[in-house]
Amino acid sequence: KKYQWELRFCQEVLDELHKPKYQLIAWAFYQPVDPVALNIPTYHSVIKKPMDLSTIQSKLKTGQYENAKEFESDVRLMFKNCYRFNIAGDPTYAAGQQLEAVFDEKWEQ
Ligand SMILES: Cc1ccc(Nc2c(-c3ccc(O)cc3)nc3c(C)cccn23)cc1
Numbered sequence: 001k002k003y004q005w006e007l008r009f010c011q012e013v014l015d016e017l018h019k020p021k022y023q024l025i026a027w028a029f030y031q032p033v034d035p036v037a038l039n040i041p042t043y044h045s046v047i048k049k050p051m052d053l054s055t056i057q058s059k060l061k062t063g064q065y066e067n068a069k070e071f072e073s074d075v076r077l078m079f080k081n082c083y084r085f086n087i088a089g090d091p092t093y094a095a096g097q098q099l100e101a102v103f104d105e106k107w108e109q
Helices: 004-017 020-029 053-061 068-085 091-107
Strands: none
Touching: 004 020, 004 053, 004 068, 004 091, 020 068, 020 091, 053 068, 068 091
8 A cells, every 4th residue: 555655664763763872862752651650640631642652653553543644743742742741951851852853853854
């Protein structure tokens, strides 16, 4: 199908974000935010649509993305959530900015 190569590129970009060289800035995004573990009980009242790299990976593997646009909007949602919940200048906010820059670089390659 014509979207096959698009989705193959999405996997390539996702693999890039998981590379060890980005671990320092990506690790907070590997798994869903755990409000209990992180002691942020307000998280789910602030963030209506949580998103993270493991959820994106499973959606890609189970054919839940029709095309690259749908994949990209989940990646952007993940970063928007990070900027909405975290405070500019905080480590996680800065990590999100840096990881989004890596994504942008690879995405528009
Ligand atoms: C008190 C407090 C303040 C900020 C945070 N941010 C944060 C987030 C986070 C990621 C994405 C997101 O949309 C929201 C939060 N992930 C973490 C992790 C893995 C460790 C430490 C802090 N972390 C945690 C606790």
